[in-house]
Amino acid sequence: MASISEKPMDVFGATLSRRHFLKAGGILAVGFSVAGPELLTAGTSQRTTMKNSLDPTLPSSWIEIHPDNTILIRTGKNDFGQSTTFTAYRQIVADELSVPFEAITTVIAGDTDKTPDGSGAFDFLGGGMPNIRKAAAYTHQALLDLASERLGVPKSKLAVKDGIVSGGGKSVSYGDLVKDQQLKLTIPVKGSLTSISGLTIEGNPPMKPVSEYTVIGKSFKNSVTSSKVAAKETWATDVRLPGMLHARVVHPKTLGSTLVSAGKLDQAKFPNSQVIVKGNLVGVVASSEWEAIQAADQVAKDTKWTDWKGLPGNAKLYQQLRKQSDWTAAPVQKSDDTKGSPAAVLASAHKKHSATYELPYMKHAPIGPTMALADVQADGTVHIYTHNQNPQALRGEIAKMLHTTPDQVIVHAYPGPGHYGRSNGGNAGAEDEAVLLSQAVGKPVRVQWMRADDMQWSTQSPAAFSDIQIALDDNHKIVAYQADHYMPAMQDDRPVGAVLAGLPTMSAPDVHSGGATSTVNEIQDPWIYTSVPNVLERGHGTFQVGQKASPIAVGLRDHSMRTPVQYQQNYPRELAMNEAAALAGVDAIQFRIDNARTGNKKTDSAKAERLIGVLNSVRDASGWDTRPSPHSGAVSTGPQPVRGRGVSSLLRNGTYWACVCHIAVTPDSGVIKVEKYTIAVDPGIIVNPLQLKRQVQGGAVMGISHALLEEVLFDESGVTQYDWNSYPILTMADIPEIKVELINNPKVGSYGGGSEAANALAAPAIAAALHDATGKILRRLPLKPEYVKAMLST
């Protein structure tokens, strides 16, 4: 096709180049230039194109403006029920481009060959600056440059409404601007595509002023919900390939067993089945799913494993964690809020609270067990069809396992059950197993874990304990706060099938592993009681429990789960705050406000103001009765329910939270019923009130479930829970009245994340309410009847 090239134009650090095409068509596509290590040819600054990826030097990647004024966006961030990619991302792009929400007709998310930036299904709003926003801002500037040239009007005199640029009495639509041209906007990007955080757009293109938002702030619906509800969506579980086989995996007997002998298949009964053994990985493939299940059961019964007893078991968990874990495995971390000399103040304080708090391993427990369909082709290309929070990271892990390069691996992303963080490092369990079995049989293989596999062979949110000390002065204010948080490594991203098969993986978490996968325990619960003069928070990290002792390097593998690290640090802090308030004889909400305020409104920090805002809001909305805890009628015995209330607060990803739980507890049975749950949220600008409310309600339910019920039970060999009866979660009958107060706070100038953290607030508030009702405190989760009853009777 004949074309005329023009010289490139600079757009705030991005480069706009174009060709006029003589035939109809045209598009403005936003690509990017990359300085990421794996996209550079070694030793040169020459960019190369990774096969099966969006070409970083050619048009395509983020946003396409079409001649018919429709817009397509692409993101590596895959939806897991947060709705953000289909609602907030469209709203953000629509506002930056000044087009209606409906103009963004297509969202492509997750597929590694069709999306640009990688990273995972977490922190969607990226501190108010998600990649897609910057991509839109650059695109907007490029369109203005084009319009300025086309209309002969200076850029500063142009205005855009509904995708029409006008100025000087003339106007042109975005669609007309791109018609018959091929435009390429190249924007600066840094990072590594297959790392956990993927690529980040650089530079500072001008952004639309908050005051001009018209799409952000409205309750748009999630387009995918409609197709899911109508059974029109293709889920990962629905994908079928020609010649595909079904598989089940026979996982080892314990978290440290090696294979003695694989069971012999009863070929007469299961004529279309086959056993595959790779190291300690035993799989059974069959032409039908039901045969695969039955054949795997038969083979499992006949498979011999070594025994292993290398775990402490539940009863000894905290004792062993404290005494026998290697807390020198990582340097001690201190928070940025460290100030003064708390040790000295604590030593001389005459009013002091000092206690240890413990919280258990918990399961992500997706409602559907992990599954994946893999197709390892003769030429070495690997296709994986699955539901994964970080498809680009999975690509890197599979390439490593197969001694190949990521360009050989394509991950196709589909909807599936929520993972709550379990696959944000690239795998949930079945992906690598499907690849290995497909490679072995030379056909596409679909691995579906059964419920027991998912309970016993998945990762879990790590257990932790904390020592907290708080000194009070005579004015009932905190003069010193000291916290020591202890936790095994948070995130093990080694694919378990590769580990079992003895194939290459990243190393198990140690001090050298990067970021989240390290043994380093950073302080991730930002300090919010800003007027406290002496603060010290330390994080102590160690190896995963049993992993080094396990002959197959497994043990209790951990993985970040909704509000990770912060959950483990905020529960002890907030419960201790309630106890300190009780010791001071001050109402627990007022106590928090007093310790955030400087005493002079003018010098209160913006942080304190927002915290006080959510605390006041939750106080009013919950019908909180201002008084010290415990309640004057607190009772810790008897068959009659007694009532109490507790509060908690938290700051995460720019969002302030406060929560009040009203409970009834029956001392004789230890049964706690949460009767009312009230939560106030200030995320700054609210992007989509309806979706935010739904996310907060969901997080509330999950948090109550964590607080009341959830704990991984294990013996010396492995996890002993295997289904929903042995690992119960909250049912509908158990939910309280849930009240959500959304505080839109545009003067913050940005939007914080609101989908995630609501799960963290219930536990400390309920534990404080138990203290309020009974006068007794349980400093360990979960607050299940057995533990509550035992505590109350001592």
Place this chain on the structure above:
Amino acid sequence: MATLNVNGVQREVEASPDTPLLYVLRNDLQLIGPQFGCGLAQCGACAVLIDGKEARSCVTALSDVAAHQEITTLEGLPARWAKQKGLSADEAKSALHPVQQAWIEEQTPHCGFCQNGMMIKATELLESNPNPTVAQIKDAFTNSGPSPNLCRCGTYTAIIEAVQHAATIMAKGR
């Protein structure tokens, strides 16, 4: 060869009689509404209606279902509603079941993986109790089936609101 009556259509299936209905629906009949959640009748993800009653297809053997019994999956809810209301074929084509409409209006699902079972349960409930109270909804979703209908994303509040919304749509008859 077994004969099933699914969503108003007679379907022939070749599968061993002990095959759980779930795998027959998903793998042989390409009806993907029901999902595999536990395979143990403990969650509800796989639910279908059999003669109007919620059943867990993961533990219902193919041989447990007689040819005359009516199986309704999520895919069959619009036609079920159209038939109950005597809608014309044209109207039926575009209409979702009120439960599905309400689920969209209320933006009930998060991941949505459990919601097949939730919508099946809601349909069962509303067909016998057109105007349930919150307590009746909670009871139905917790105690009426082989197990509580579980949602890990915690959408129970949104489900309650959607059931009540569906009840108002059904009362209007459209």
